[in-house]
Amino acid sequence: MASSSLLPSSLLLFLSLLSLLPLSLSQQTQTSSEAQTLLQIKHDWGNPDVLASWTNSNASSYCNWTGVGCSDGAVTSLVLFSSNITGSVPSSICQLKSLSTLDLYNNNITGSFPRFLLNCTNLQYLDLSYNMFIGELPSDINLVLPNITFLSLSQNNFTGKIPTSIGTMTQLQSLLLDNNLFIGTMPSFISKLTNLQQLALAWNSFTPGPIPEEYGTLTNLTYLFIAAAHLEGKIPDSFANLTQLVQFDLSINSLQGTIPPGIWSFSNLKYLYLYKNNLSGEITINNPFGAHSLVAIDLTKNQLTGPIPESFGTLQNLSILFLSYNKLSGQIPEGIGLLPKLTDVRLFYNNLTGILPPELGKHSPLWNLEVFNNMLSGEIPADICYNGAFTSLGVSNNNMTGSIPQSLGNCSHLDSLQVDNNHFTGDVPAGVWKMQNVTIILMSNNVLSGHLPSRLPWNLSRLEIVNNQFSGSIPSSSSNILVFKAGGNKFTGDIPSSLSTGMPLLQTLDLSENRISGEIPASIGSLGSLSVLNLSHNKISGEIPASIGSMAVLTSLDLSSNELSGEIPSAFGNVKFNFLNLSSNDLSGKIPSGIDISAYDESFLSNPGLCSSASLNGISRCRAGANNGISHGLRSLFIALGVIILVIIVIFVLCVMRDYHRRKAASDPAMWKLTSFHRLDFTEDSIIRGMTKENLIGSGGAGQVYRVTLGTHTGDVVAVKKIYSKGKLSTKLDSEFDSEVKILGSIRHSNIVKLLCCISSPDSKLLVYEYMENSSLDKWLHDKRRVSMGPLEALTGSLDWPTRLQIAIGAARGLCYMHHECAPPVVHRDVKSSNILLDSEFDAKIADFGLARMLMKIDEPETVSAVAGSFGYMAPECAFSRKVNEKVDVYSFGVVLLELTTGREAHDGGDYGSLVDWAWWNVQEGNTLYNCLAKEIRETPYLDEIEVVFKLGLICTGKVPSTRPTMKDVLDVLVRYDVLNQGPSGNKKLKEHDENPLLGNKNNDDSCNSLFCDV
Structure with missing residues (x-):
């Protein structure tokens, strides 16, 4: 009886397990599928x-793979944003x-819209x-x-x-089509689409016309973004129905009329952007309490x-108030x-008129106040x-x-203080000169007083x-300062001899119209970045240091109205001054020939002891001396010439012997070793035979460059860079050679110059590149350098804008490849217009990797042994x-973009130092873009596109x-403005939103300033 009673239960268990079997098999099949x-x-x-976790070995856990979401074992979502995926x-x-x-x-991802999504x-x-x-x-x-x-x-x-047909997709809640080419x-x-909550049509090339009145029926909208869409006419009255809007952006259009008062009653509105239109009239808020959630205007x-x-x-919720550039x-x-959440006010x-609200800053986390270029009076709020x-x-x-206000001296986060051109008086709070975050202090044209400390804030750049009443001694140290203008004050004492080490990055120094005495320290010539030096109207005595004549980028020098004596250093004749004034001193002797020309006709007035060979204005002509003097001079000259001739003969003999041994070694194939990186149809003999004086097209600090026509049936031309030293290759050049070979030999990209091979001998190293017919960008942009190079004809004509773009x-594609696609990434460290080469079709290629470094760990900076790069192109952090x-x-690369648009050289900033400083100054001053552009592209x-x-x-x-930004971001912007492929003024514009690099949001960017951040 017992065994028979167990049978039904056992049978039942078996049947239950059997019934589960199909389900298990079904799940296993689904998992596998x-x-x-x-x-x-x-x-x-x-x-x-990014899909490295997707492998057969862990196929059973596919729901845990990167980007995969499942429900009951079925894949319901693929979320692979920002994953560097390419292809279609x-x-x-x-x-x-x-x-x-x-x-x-x-x-x-590329290709057309994937129509197969219907499946x-x-x-x-x-x-x-x-x-x-x-x-x-x-x-x-x-x-x-x-x-x-x-x-x-x-x-x-698109x-x-x-x-x-999109109009029939009534289930749509979000439709975002902005920043395309529609x-x-x-x-x-x-x-x-009455269910829409988000609509973005901005930055497209629509035909100019009005906003459809019918959009007023989209009453569920919370986000409306139709900036830069060529809108005209008025904002429709029907928009008063869009009461759910949180963000309302119709900026950068040609809208006219007044702002509909109904907008101010939107209870959920947080962001209202209507800038760059032609809207007029007064601002009227009929029901301010209805807009209680408004946080940005x-x-x-x-x-x-x-x-x-x-x-x-x-x-009460207002955080941002931008009303700039109105009337x-x-x-x-x-x-x-009194607003408790106010953070950013821009009313410039x-x-x-009138005064600033006295309570401004006391009741809110205010971080920015910009009200320049108005007619305001009164004082700066004490509790700002x-x-x-x-x-x-x-x-x-x-x-x-x-x-x-004294409180500003305790403002630890202050990075920009611009109070120039007002009527402020009294001493500047001592704390201002101790703030470690401050980068810009502009106080010119007030009646401010006090002493400056010997050591200025380390991060101060300008x-x-x-024109104030500051007194005391000149500061001797500020490690990052680029511009120091202190003219028209009451400073006394000597110019610090330690200025060259205390302010190594200085580009502009103006100490004019003070009471400075003593001599000009010879060490001032060590300021290698200085382009503007003004020491006029002081009591400086002694001779002019010869070292000033060796300053590589000095373009403006004013030493007038001092007590300088002695001769003008002969080295001045080699300097290409844009401005030179040595008037009203006690200088004597002959003016050096290089500056004894009519261009400097007014540069030497009121120096009775000076004489000129060119009959300069107010300067007597130089006269021949007595016969005894001439004879003595000739005698000294003959002796000097004899010594020089003897030295030349010795050097000539040595060179002949050296060249003989070189040619002997060069002709011996066993002395040369060729390492190829591509398939070649030439040998090292073809290269060496072509390296003649007639084929020399350039030389620089790292060697010589030859244009060599190969003796092959194709008649190919290559460029050969020769690195040579008297014996053993110097450590620096050897390192640069190894760096260039290591990098160029391992990467392949159409916008990076192709290294065909390298050839080594005991005392020479050769790099053989593809030849670039149109030389470098530098020679096309800067006329004074556009000269014949060896067998090449002189470059003629100028670059139009499509070609420049x-x-x-x-060039951006090449750098983007180096930064984002090489493993490990490559940093060039010497990007400049002369290292951007152009082929016969003006396609650009990055060249000269002598300073490049492999970054072994992404996003971790690499330590380098010395400051390297070129003046005007070096990032500030390279110096310290x-x-x-x-x-x-x-x-x-940003400097190169400024060169392309302005036509100026990287070090050509006039009174403002470098091109970068000059460009930023023009933006800060609100100058028009037209006057900044190169004359070839103004019309x-x-x-x-040029403005962008x-x-x-x-x-x-x-x-x-x-x-x-990253080079990937930069390339994305440039490609979207590709006028050659898209046509003028009808191309894609950029979305002015938080993530857009062109917006210039503050984000603790010390370089950001009000005029530019607002653009």
């Missing part, structure tokens, strides 16, 4: 590194039948933004994506018109008139100073830095009075205190830190490395 599909996708994408979207993705989310944001029948979320898609969208996109609710195609290169009229059919660059409404002081008048409401370039967050004060060009794109990363190349239909590249150059040259 999904994993194999993912592995197929990985294969179709070329096995990118593989059709195998749609074998994942349950896939509902596909996020490929910010990769390098992804469950797809609801699709993000292909920030890639490189091209072509038109499918006209039946509603059938391709029947269930889609989120569609983002931003930042691509063209044509937006398909009308054309046609603004699509009114989008108004049918940007009405910059409109035509707004009248006062700032008092009701702005009731917007606002009246006083700033006191209530704004208006007609505002009350909460300790304040970093930037700009009140220049007003009528303000009083003293600099100090301008011209193509060169910039090519031996830790460098790829951002030094970004800085140098062009591409001014919008100019500003991109400024962004790349930010002082703080972390704030500079």
Whole structure:
């Protein structure tokens, strides 16, 4: 009985296990199918590194693979944003039948819109933004994506018109099509998508026209972004229905009329951007309490008139207030100073009067106040830095009075203090000169007084205190200062002899109109970056140091109205001064021949002892001396000539012997070793025979360069760089050679000069490159260098803008490859226009890797043994830190972009030092772009594109490395403005949003200034 009673239960257990078997097999089959599909996708994408976890060995855990999301074992999402994926979207993705989310944001994916997505029948979320898609969208996109609710195609290169079928995709909640190349009229059919919460159509090339009135029916919108879309006319009254908006951006269009008052009643509005339009009228807030959530107002660059409404002081959540570049008048409401969340106020370039709100900064975490170029009076609020967050004060060009508040001396985060051109008085708080974060101090044209410390803040880069009443001694140390202007004060004593070591980066020094005495220290000639030196109107005596004549980049020198004596150093004749004034001294002797020309006709007045051979204005002609003097002089000359001739004979004999041995060694094949990196159809003999004097096309610090025509049937031409020393190759040159061979021999890219082979002998090393027919960018941009090189004919003509942009794109591609695709990454460290070579089609290639370094760990700076690079191109950190990363190349490339747009050389900043300083000064002063451009490209239909590249150059040259963009970001901007492929002024513009490098957000960027941040 017992055994029979157990039988039913055992049988039941067996049947239960049997019933579970099909389910288990089904799950195992599904697991195998999904994993194999993912592995197929990985294969179709070329096995990118980001998918390294996708392997057969762990196929059972595919739901834990990178970017994979599952539900009940079925793959429902692929999220692979910012994964450096290249190629096109593989059709195998749609074998994942349950896939509902596909996020490929910010990769390098190419090709047309993937029409095969119609096979992804469950797809609801699709993000292909920030890639490189091209072509038109499918006209039946509603059938391709029947269930889609989120569609983002931003930042691509889609063209044509937006398909009308999108108007039938009523399930859409987000439609983001900004930053493409769409054309046609603004699509009114989008108004049918009544479930939309996000709509972005900005930065496209739509036909100029009005905003569709029908958009007022999109009452669920929280995000509206239609900046730079060629909008005209008025903002429709129907927009008063968009009460759910959080961000409302219609900036950079041609809208007219007044701002509809209904906007101010939007209770959820946080960000309002209407700058760069032609809107006019006064600002009116009918119901300020309805806008209680408003945190940011940007009405910059409109035509707004009248006062700032008092009701702005009731917007308790307001954090950002931008009203710059308008015609606002009246006083700033006191209530704004009481707002508890206020952080950033920019009201510059208006007609505002009255005083700043006295409570400003006391009740909020205010970090930036910029009100320059108004008619404000009164004092700087005493509690401006009350909460300790304040970093930037700009009140220049007003009528303000009083003293600099003592509280600013305790403002530890202050990095910019601009109070010039006012009526401030009294001593500057001592704490200002101790702040470690301050980079810019502009105080010129006030009545300020006090003493400067001997050691200025270490991070200070620009100090301008011209026309005040400062006294005491001149500071001797500030390790990062570039510009020091202190003319028109009461400084006394000598010029510090330690200035060359205490201020090694100094580019502009103005100590004119003070009471400085003593002699000019000879060490001043060691300031290798100094381009402007003004010591005029002092009591300086003694002779002019000869070392000044050897300063490599000095272009402006004013030593007038002093008590200098002796002769003008003969080395001055070798300096190409843009400005020279040695008048009103006690100089004597003959003016050196190089500056004894009419260009300096007014440079030597009131020096009775000087004489000229060129009949300069106010200077007597030099006369021959007595016969005895002439005879004595001739006798000395003959002796000197005899010694020189003897030395020349000895050197000649030695050279003949040396050349004999070299030729003997060169003719011996056993003495040369060839290492090839490509398939060659020539030998080392062909190269060596071609290295003749007639084929020499250039020489520099690291060797000579020859143009060698090979004796092959193709008649190929190569460039040969020869590195040679008298015996054993010097350690420095040997290191540069090994670096260049190591790097160029291992990388392949169409925008990096191709190293064909290297040839070594006991005392010579040769690098054989592909030959670049159009020489370097430097020789095309700067006329004075555009001369014949050996057998080449002189370069003629000038570069138009499309060609300049193509060169910039090519060079950027090469650097982008080095930084982002080489393993390990490569930092060039000597990017400059002379190292950008041009082939017969003006395609650019990066050359000269003698200073390049491999970065063994990504994002970790490498220590280098010495400061290396070229003046004007070197990033600031190269001078005080031996830790460098790829951002030094970004800085140098930014200088090249400024060269391309301005036509100036890197060291040509006039009174402002380098080109970078000159460009930043023009932006800070609000000067027009037209006057900054090279004359060859001023009259062009591409001014919008040129402006972007100019500003991109400024962004790349930010002082703080972390704030500079990556070369990938830079390349993306340049490609989107490729006028050669897109046509003038109809191409893609950039999205002015938080992540956009052109916005110039503060983000602790010391180089950021109000005018540029606002652009």
